[in-house]
Each structure stands twice: as C-alpha cells, then as structure tokens.
Amino acid sequence: MTALSTEVPALKVERLRLARFTTLGVGGTSEVWTVHNHAQLAEAMRAPYRVLGGGSNLVVADEGVPERVIRLSGEFAQTDLTRDHALSGEEYVTGWVGGGVPLPGLLRKLQKLGLSNLEGTVGIPAQVGGAVWMNAGTRFGEMFDGLHTLEIVTPQGVRVVSPAELQWGYRQSGIPRGHIVTRVRLKLAPSTPQAVQDVMDQADMARKGQPKMRTPGCAFKNPGGIGAGKLIDDAGLKGYRVGNAMISHEHANFIVNLGGARAEDVQAILDHVRRTLNTPLELEYELWP
Numbered sequence: 648m649t650a651l652s653t654e655v656p657a658l659k660v661e662r663l664r665l666a667r668f669t670t671l672g673v674g675g676t677s678e679v680w681t682v683h684n685h686a687q688l689a690e691a692m693r694a695p696y697r698v699l700g701g702g703s704n705l706v707v708a709d710e711g712v713p714e715r716v717i718r719l720s721g722e723f724a725q726t727d728l729t730r731d732h733a734l735s736g737e738e739y740v741t742g743w744v745g746g747g748v749p750l751p752g753l754l755r756k757l758q759k760l761g762l763s764n765l766e767g768t769v770g771i772p773a774q775v776g777g778a779v780w781m782n783a784g785t786r787f788g789e790m791f792d793g794l795h796t797l798e799i800v801t802p803q804g805v806r807v808v809s810p811a812e813l814q815w816g817y818r819q820s821g822i823p824r825g826h827i828v829t830r831v832r833l834k835l836a837p838s839t840p841q842a843v844q845d846v847m848d849q850a851d852m853a854r855k856g857q858p859k860m861r862t863p864g865c866a867f868k869n870p871g872g873i874g875a876g877k878l879i880d881d882a883g884l885k886g887y888r889v890g891n892a893m894i895s896h897e898h899a900n901f902i903v904n905l906g907g908a909r910a911e912d913v914q915a916i917l918d919h920v921r922r923t924l925n926t927p928l929e930l931e932y933e934l935w936p
C-alpha cells in the first residue's frame with residue numbers, strides 16, 4: 648500500500664503578471680508569494696506585503712506593485728464542512744474553511760448540503776478571505792451572517808476571534824488592512840437544498856443587467872442614496888471608452904475590459920466620470936498601489 652504524502656509544497660516566489668489574478672484582467676508584474684502553511688506565511692510577511700484574494704475588487708497598476716503579493720494556497724485553500732459537534736448547538740458549525748477558497752464553489756457545496764446563511768452572497772466572485780475582510784454581500788445576505796470563528800494572521804502572530812470581537816458592519820469587517828484572514832469556521836442553519844437554491848435564484852435575478860465581461864464590479868459608491876449608475880447614465884456616459892476599457896452599455900456603474908485594457912485606461916475613465924459629474928465620487932474598488 649502506498650502511504651499518502653503529507654508533504655507541504657514549497658514556498659513559491661515568482662514574478663508574475665497580476666492581470667491573470669484579477670477579474671478585470673489588468674495588472675503588471677509583481678513578486679508573488681504563494682504560501683501553503685503558517686510557517687511560509689510568516690516568512691512572506693517579513694517584508695512589506697499585500698494579500699491577494701480573488702482579485703475581484705482590484706485595479707492593479709500596469710507597473711505592478713513594489714510589495715510582495717501573498718496568495719493563500721495549501722492548507723489555506725482547503726474546505727472542511729464536517730459538523731464540529733463540540734461547537735454546534737442548533738446551529739451547524741463547520742471545521743476550518745481556508746481564506747483562499749473560492750466563494751462560488753463553497754456556496755455550491757453548501758447548497759447541496761442544504762446549509763443556509765451564506766446563500767445571499769451568491770454571484771460574488773471572491774475568495775472567502777477577501778469576502779470576509781470586507782463583509783461582502785447583497786441585500787439577500789452578507790458574509791458575517793455565516794461566521795462562527797475567524798483565524799487572523801498579523802506580523803505579530805495568529806489570533807482566533809469571534810465576530811463579536813470585531814467592529815464589523817456594512818461592507819466592513821473591522822479587520823485592519825494587512826491582517827490576513829487565513830481560515831474561518833462557518834455557522835450555518837440546517838435547511839434544505841431547495842430552500843437555499845430559492846434564495847440563490849432571487850439573488851441571481853437581482854444581478855440581471857450586470858455585464859458578463861471582465862470587470863472589478865461596481866466602480867463608485869452610491870452618493871447620498873442616489874444610484875451612481877443612474878448619475879453616470881443620465882450624463883450620457885454609457886459606452887464612454889478609453890483604450891480598451893469602457894463604461895458598460897448594460898450598467899453605467901461598471902467599467903469593462905474589452906480585451907487588453909490597461910489600468911491607466913480605467914483610471915482615465917474614473918477621472919472623466921468625476922469631472923463630468925463634478926462630484927467627488929468614492930470608489931468601490933481598490934487601486935493598487
């Protein structure tokens with residue numbers, strides 16, 4: 648009988664274009680540190696770093712970033728959904744789910760198991776850690792609806808906290824930037840696959856009208872309750888194009904990559920929108936660096 652290998656893959660340090668890791672498909676070459684366990688993560692955090700999740704909320708500069716870019720893999724990309732009987736009461740508390748696990752695949756598994764609380768986040772193309780870090784969500788639910796415990800790694804060490812210990816709220820977790828969500832335990836409500844699917848269908852319906860092209864999601868926050876998309880649309884900016892980046896015809900608050908767009912094209916569009924509307928609109932996504 649062959650023994651199962653428990654060997655941890657080596658720490659990988661490579662110079663890679665970040666475009667391949669972002670939903671917009673933009674971003675220059677940077678030093679990417681792919682870490683598989685806590686020892687490798689601690690090593691990666693010994694110099695200035697950024698942590699990359701699903702890259703679904705980022706516009707990364709064409710020159711890349713000067714810091715190390717940490718990607719969670721190995722034990723941080725594993726999913727243990729078995730019920731932890733010691734922690735579970737009426738609610739179903741899982742084993743550890745890695746911060747590097749893609750959220751869409753996790754939600755598919757939870758739906759099949761008929762486990763509820765996170766289905767409202769369907770359609771968000773994040774990793775678990777990134778989605779937790781900003782408490783991503785929709786009007787059907789958000790990440791903190793389904794969290795029991797979080798493991799957070801900082802340059803000072805590892806902390807295990809409950810949501811009650813964090814100042815979380817609308818689209819924020821209260822976790823400082825640079826503190827890395829490495830794993831979480833989920834707190835789920837036993838339901839049925841059909842009931843979970845029904846909420847997912849409603850959340851999917853609400854997304855109709857969003858472009859299917861490469862994009863980092865909504866560009867601007869809604870100023871004072873008015874839809875940023877409506878303001879941009881009313882200003883006649885749908886279809887406004889710089890290089891290969893364009894304001895989507897389907898939804899004016901989305902900038903899409905028509906193929907080969909550059910970060911500077913996206914930046915030029917953002918500047919043009921602000922100038923045209925004469926409003927200091929706040930960005931939804933992050934610009935790196």
Ligand SMILES: Cc1cc2nc3c(=O)[nH]c(=O)nc-3n(C[C@H](O)[C@H](O)[C@H](O)COP(=O)(O)OP(=O)(O)OC[C@H]3O[C@@H](n4cnc5c(N)ncnc54)[C@H](O)[C@@H]3O)c2cc1C
Pocket residue numbers: 670697698699700701702703704705719746747770771772773774775776777778779780781782783784785818825826827828829862863864865933
């Ligand atoms: C088509 C589309 C639809 C979207 N719809 C929604 C929506 O409905 N609701 C919503 O809230 N958002 C939405 N977004 C935005 C985006 O998906 C969320 O902001 C998501 O939380 C980003 O997670 P990520 O893993 O991709 O993080 P990234 O984009 O990789 O990073 C974003 C920030 O999170 C930090 N981060 C990433 N991983 C970790 C980690 N493990 N620990 C600590 N910090 C980390 C990064 O350093 C960075 O500061 C959408 C985006 C797209 C492209």
